[in-house]
Amino acid sequence: MKIDVAEGSLFGLDNLPYGVFSTPGTGPRVGVRVGDQVVDLAAALGDEVFAQPTLNAFMAQGRRRWDEVRERITELVSGEVPDAAVHPVRAVTLHLPVAVADYVDFYASEHHATNLGRLFRPDSAPLMPNWKHLPVGYHGRAGTVVVSGTDIVRPSGQRKAPDEAAPTFGPSRRLDIEAELGFLVGTGSELGSAVPVEEFAERVFGAVLVNDWSARDIQAWEYVPLGPFLGKSFATSISPWVVPLAALEAARVPTPGQDPAPLPYLTEREPWGLDIELTVSWNGQEVSRPPYREMYWSPAQMLAHMTVNGAASRTGDLYASGTISGPEKEQRGAFIELSWGGREPVVVNGEERTFLADGDEVVISATAPGTRGGRIGFGEVRGRILPAR
Amino acid sequence: MKIDVAEGSLFGLDNLPYGVFSTPGTGPRVGVRVGDQVVDLAAALGDEVFAQPTLNAFMAQGRRRWDEVRERITELVSGEVPDAAVHPVRAVTLHLPVAVADYVDFYASEHHATNLGRLFRPDSAPLMPNWKHLPVGYHGRAGTVVVSGTDIVRPSGQRKAPDEAAPTFGPSRRLDIEAELGFLVGTGSELGSAVPVEEFAERVFGAVLVNDWSARDIQAWEYVPLGPFLGKSFATSISPWVVPLAALEAARVPTPGQDPAPLPYLTEREPWGLDIELTVSWNGQEVSRPPYREMYWSPAQMLAHMTVNGAASRTGDLYASGTISGPEKEQRGAFIELSWGGREPVVVNGEERTFLADGDEVVISATAPGTRGGRIGFGEVRGRILPAR
Incomplete structure (x- = not known):
């Protein structure tokens, strides 16, 4: 046919x-x-x-x-x-299109990192001193990467509000999303060798959309000093369609500008920023349009950084950008930012929302310029919240 | 025969x-x-x-x-x-005896966490407020877990001393070890379900020795706010012999005592502390004897915590205890503690050492009481430092 x-x-x-x-x-x-x-x-x-x-x-x-x-x-x-x-x-x-080897999540949006810094550490400078020198990242749980459409059981865990004397155990009360782009390594690199920024297109097979579900109350209590753990590890959803890197040629743009200039191992000769427009829908209503072109660090820089210490990479490694947030409020890729820590509810179909309620559904989709004049799509990443067990 | x-x-x-x-x-x-x-x-x-x-x-x-x-x-x-x-x-x-699925590293020694807190954050309380409420942990890089005997290439990366204005790139100057015990999950658990502390022996196949090689200068610069990443991800060595849990029956002891009492999901009815004695040798000279029985959190508690949010576990998941340090100086399981941040050199075969020099070799071994009156051994985890590439 x-x-x-x-x-x-x-x-x-x-x-x-x-x-x-x-x-x-x-x-x-x-x-x-x-x-x-x-x-x-x-x-x-x-x-x-x-x-x-x-x-x-x-x-x-x-x-x-x-x-x-x-x-x-x-x-x-x-x-x-x-x-x-x-x-x-x-x-x-x-x-799920790939057997995920290692999963790394970066933190590459300056707007997101600044917003989260203000919310999590209101008494300090929002960006840490290292943030503009390296793409900050951490390892996540590869075994809980799931395909779009998988229901998400509300996680339980320890939470402690600042005004509480001790932590309590129970279902997360601040369940959130993070709209991200993920990159899949095709050809890995050996232990003891680094992947230069120039090898990005040789190594990376393609990209998917990622929803890095986040329990903010669990995360806020657990994350010092070793980083997010159970606040993130219960599930990470990815879109079922892997867009080949070759399909993103027309989307390539320079990153918005890096000051101070990065160290040589992070210096790009070719632009690997990407002009991809995401849309976040909450129960069918569009609530945000995060612009990937605003990301401070490029995916080529992330891969170079991730391996510069000689860490091996493998076929199936997934690394995600971190929440994509633009400078405008309606470009924020996490609900903790959209609702400013829960203090400014978002109206979704006439109902006030701060974080996710049981039964809520989130759909993240994205498009980019294609190489034939029109646009291409990512296929959505969708997930619905089931009550805690 | x-x-x-x-x-x-x-x-x-x-x-x-x-x-x-x-x-x-x-x-x-x-x-x-x-x-x-x-x-x-x-x-x-x-x-x-x-x-x-x-x-x-x-x-x-x-x-x-x-x-x-x-x-x-x-x-x-x-x-x-x-x-x-x-x-x-x-x-x-x-x-390497297993295909490692996810790798998690805990931080379960009160002595180690206190020492590291003093060294990394001299101006704050050494233990974070969460530390006695939950076994703090984070995900590491499964793809760089290697078997004993694998040479370790000195990692390069960004380091910035407190008195330097900007980070520089180069080989780590503070390369360290962490002597740990690791546990291998045999039968996993499904997404959305938690593993109770009582199921530890049903789920966990056995234990190995772990050397969580650590580049302290890279780690100190990168680790806020999302935790250790490149300072750890270049290599983690494990012993080649997996000691079955059944062989550790005679080693079971209560943990040293937990105050405050942990939340119900972390409360043990059976003791899963382990009376295992480690030995750390540096270029053939014994420099430390870390006692596993001093660990604050038990491996059963670690597994219960790791899955309490509904995170799936899989066959081949490896989770490690974090550095094993006892109350005495000669029981510290990391060189940053033994040399107190490099300020108190250790004399190894007549030479002063703070962190690892190229060519240095570290061997970690361990024994425990056996079930027939004698002792059993873990088989060593050995690694030698090669110069940076």
């Missing part, structure tokens, strides 16, 4: 994101999205690397191979595709 | 630790150590679960199966073992 792509589709031939899907009675395997169809790559290309339940084997094959496959897919879907290899996206189940 | 176990061996029939070994021309597979011999379990028991390059498949089978196999091995090595299944430990190569 010939695959129709509607005018203005976010999934035209300049996008071609990869995912892992299944249909009733068949196991998970790799597909590519074209318009509203999923093309079964194992069936269409006859290549066993796609007959697997994750993208990892393909991701490990490297940039040259990724480029070849992208060309082959472009040819394939421009012509006749065997009927048996095409499934409407509505008829498939989408799975 | 009949396997001889020398009188006083740390690897008698009350130990039987598991590891992954290879011999020239054959691939890695599971073995058990008896005296100075390694028994090839796939060959001796004819079970394919041991014909694999990691312990994960066996670890996933659960407590009942671990107990059955331990009984079978005890019978086997008490009688005649086929010659082809026995290899002298000196003739085999030992490999």
Whole structure:
């Protein structure tokens, strides 16, 4: 069959994101999205690397191979595709597209870091002295990265408000989101070697949307001195479609400007800022439009930093940008910022909200300029809050 | 053949630790150590679960199966073992025994946390307000966990001394160790569910020694507000032999006492403190004897805490205790404590040392009471420092 792509589709031939899907009675395997169809790559290309339940084997094959496959897919879907290899996206189940190796979360938005600093440490300078010298980051829990659509059970834990004498145990009362962009390492690097900023496009396979669910009350009590732990580790959702780096060529922009100039190992010769526009919807109502182009540190700088100490990287490593917040209030990518620590409720469908209520649903989506003049999309990351168990 | 176990061996029939070994021309597979011999379990028991390059498949089978196999091995090595299944430990190569899923590092020694607080934050209370309410921990880099004997390349990164105006880039000048005990999860738990303290022995397969190599200068500059990252992520070494939890029955002791009483989800009904004595050798000279029995939080409490927010756990999850330090100076498990931030050098073989020099070698070993009246051993974790690249 010939695959129709509607005018203005976010999934035209300049996008071609990869995912892992299944249909009733068949196991998970790799597909590519074209318009509203999923093309079964194992069936269409006859290549066993796609007959697997994750993208990892393909991701490990490297940039040259990724480029070849992208060309082959472009040819394939421009012509006749065997009927048996095409499934409407509505008829498939989408799975976690990768086996996540290590998961790192950065903190690369100056606006977000400044807002959080004001909220968590009102008596000190909002940005720490290190913040403009290095992309601050930490390791998260790879085993709780889940695919869009997975319900999120409200986490329980220890919380202590500043006016309470001792912590209490119970469901989080300040459950929040963080709208982020995540990057997936395809070809890793060995222990003892560093990845230069110039190797970003050689190493990184593509990008996904990330919702780094955050229990702010648990986080505020636990995070000194070793950083966030249970306030984050209960779940991190990612979008099912991995947008190849090649599809983001037209989105590349310089970062907004770095002062002081970063150390040589963080100095970019090519721009890897990205002009991606996110949208955050809360129970169906758009509440924020975080602009990725405002991020202080680029993903190439993050990868160079993450490995400069000789840490190995592996196929399937996921690293996320940290919350994307712009300078305007309606560009903030976390509810703790939108509601200013809960003091300025947001009206969602006529109801006042500060943090997430049980039953609430959050959808993060994003678009970027495509290479054919229109726009491409990321596929959304969606999650609904279930009551604490 | 009949396997001889020398009188006083740390690897008698009350130990039987598991590891992954290879011999020239054959691939890695599971073995058990008896005296100075390694028994090839796939060959001796004819079970394919041991014909694999990691312990994960066996670890996933659960407590009942671990107990059955331990009984079978005890019978086997008490009688005649086929010659082809026995290899002298000196003739085999030992490999990383598990595919590490997530790696978490705790901070469970009150003496260590107090010492580090004094050194890193001399102007504040050494213990944070949360410390006696929960086992503080954070996620580390699973992909850089390496087996004993792996050389450690000195990491480079950003360091800034308090009297310097800006950070500089270069090899760490304050490279340190942390002597720890690590626990390996055998049977995991699902997203949204918590593991009660009572389930520790059902879930945890065994223990290893851990050296959490730490670049103190990199760590001090980067760690606010999100915790240690590159100061730790370049390498974490573990011992090749996994001591089964069943072998530690005689080592169980109550923790030293917790005040305030922990919240109910952290309250133990059975003691899971462990009377394990570690030894740290620096270039062959013993410099410290950290006592595990002094740890404030037990490993059962750590696992309960790590999952109380509903975070899933997986086969192969590794969580470590944090540096083991006792109340005495000669019981401190990190060189930053032994040398008090570099101000009180340690004399090692006649040479003054504060932090690690290139070429230095550190060996951590440990023993515990066995169930037959003698002692059992952990097998050492060894590492040598190579110059920065």
